[in-house]
Amino acid sequence: MTPEAERIRIDIREALAAVLPKDWQGSGFLPMDVRPEHMDLARKLDEHLGKKNLLAPAWPEEYGGRGLSPLEQFALYEELGYALAPRMTTISVDLVGPVLILYGSDEQKRRHLPAIANDAMIWCQGFSEPEAGSDLTSLTTRAESKGDVYIVNGHKIWTSMAHWSQWMILVARTGEEGSRGRGLSLFVLPMDSPGIDVRPIYDATGEHMLNEVFFEDVRIPVENLIGNENEGWRYATTLLQYERGDALFIGQFRRLLDDLRERTNSNDTSALIPSEIDLAIGRLLTLRVATMQANDELPDREASEAKLFMSEAYQRFGTTAQHLSGLSGNLTHREPTAPLGGRIVQSVLSSTTATLIAGTSEIQRTVIATRGLGLPRG
Ligand SMILES: Cc1cc2nc3c(=O)[nH]c(=O)nc-3n(C[C@H](O)[C@H](O)[C@H](O)COP(=O)(O)OP(=O)(O)OC[C@H]3O[C@@H](n4cnc5c(N)ncnc54)[C@H](O)[C@@H]3O)c2cc1C
Numbered sequence: 001m002t003p004e005a006e007r008i009r010i011d012i013r014e015a016l017a018a019v020l021p022k023d024w025q026g027s028g029f030l031p032m033d034v035r036p037e038h039m040d041l042a043r044k045l046d047e048h049l050g051k052k053n054l055l056a057p058a059w060p061e062e063y064g065g066r067g068l069s070p071l072e073q074f075a076l077y078e079e080l081g082y083a084l085a086p087r088m089t090t091i092s093v094d095l096v097g098p099v100l101i102l103y104g105s106d107e108q109k110r111r112h113l114p115a116i117a118n119d120a121m122i123w124c125q126g127f128s129e130p131e132a133g134s135d136l137t138s139l140t141t142r143a144e145s146k147g148d149v150y151i152v153n154g155h156k157i158w159t160s161m162a163h164w165s166q167w168m169i170l171v172a173r174t175g176e177e178g179s180r181g182r183g184l185s186l187f188v189l190p191m192d193s194p195g196i197d198v199r200p201i202y203d204a205t206g207e208h209m210l211n212e213v214f215f216e217d218v219r220i221p222v223e224n225l226i227g228n229e230n231e232g233w234r235y236a237t238t239l240l241q242y243e244r245g246d247a248l249f250i251g252q253f254r255r256l257l258d259d260l261r262e263r264t265n266s267n268d269t270s271a272l273i274p275s276e277i278d279l280a281i282g283r284l285l286t287l288r289v290a291t292m293q294a295n296d297e298l299p300d301r302e303a304s305e306a307k308l309f310m311s312e313a314y315q316r317f318g319t320t321a322q323h324l325s326g327l328s329g330n331l332t333h334r335e336p337t338a339p340l341g342g343r344i345v346q347s348v349l350s351s352t353t354a355t356l357i358a359g360t361s362e363i364q365r366t367v368i369a370t371r372g373l374g375l376p377r378g
Helices: 003-017 036-051 070-082 090-103 106-117 232-241 247-263 266-294 301-330 339-355 361-372
Strands: 123-126 142-146 149-157 167-173 184-190 196-202 208-221
Touching: 003 036, 003 070, 070 247, 070 266, 090 106, 090 123, 090 167, 090 184, 090 232, 123 208, 149 167, 149 184, 167 232, 184 208, 184 232, 247 266, 247 301, 247 339, 266 301, 301 339, 301 361
Parallel strands: 123 167, 142 167
Antiparallel strands: 142 149, 149 208, 167 184, 196 208
16 A cells, blocks of 8 residues: 555545544445435435535546545555445446546537536446346347437336436447447436436345336437447446446455454454455455556456455355344344444345345356356357
């Protein structure tokens, strides 16, 4: 870690201390779960970070960021994760911003980037469909070009935070049926457009973070197309690369380890050693991704290795935490006596999604095998 990165830690700790309550136990599984009763706090934190140019820290200053290096950004997100800071703008800041900076029109940049960096505008990501998840290029939601508008019909699923979002980044088919990646386009779309229907999906923790989104003759003005028609897949794959290698995850892993160690009888803490080793390895793998970015190298299989290792390590850790805590570890945050505010069972349940979100473990293994080790496709 560079001295600058260590300085950023102090800045962000001060910013968090000014907003988060002293006994804050988080609002679910980072990066995106925010319980409705915590929305005001999450908004307040976003405003506070926005004022300090810490909401979109890695963006260039001209767009409202702080121009932090990848290692400084790592340090900042590690701190946010450790503090269990609720974050509404994960998709806006980590996915939408980088794509608009690279491929957006001047007008799209002018309109959306400051609104995200300063005013914490919430975005969702309309990519996955019921029949197109890992195999995203088979998606069927259509955007039909009609003069100065596109007319969208289709169905998205697993759309995180769609019910809180003001905007969506949408991938839809503009080419012929069967055109796969060559016929996809990327759009920005206001969520209050007529013809959009958002329906909740409740997850295993009983929370509502996920949604289905239905489109019926939704009109998107042509100026909301990102870049060129039918080139959206190229832009989207850039975007998906930003989804991996997450230091937030490392921070919350460290926090749960520290909290468990404090609560556990000292004779039992040896049970935490495998998780300590997992975290040390996962942190190094994630730091390697940040270091490559800092050296202007494009992480590929390295990002897959970090994501694969950390998501599976967190699942192992969840089970260890549950065993160490005994039956009380199964109490949820709805029980006032739940240890660590219900974070143990929450981690066990929601960590199951970690190996699906942002590319399943099987897909990561394929990337490592083919693009990393040069093995032939099976
Ligand atoms: C918590 C959470 C939040 C999410 N948020 C969003 C969001 O905001 N926006 C969005 O667009 N999507 C979101 N997703 C969807 C996510 O991107 C998909 O779940 C993921 O891409 C997997 O797709 P799928 O669920 O359709 O599973 P499938 O692709 O149907 O996979 C099912 C199983 O088959 C395996 N499999 C599939 N293809 C292969 C292959 N080629 N080789 C080997 N095994 C294979 C998979 O590994 C998996 O085990 C979210 C998912 C979760 C869990």
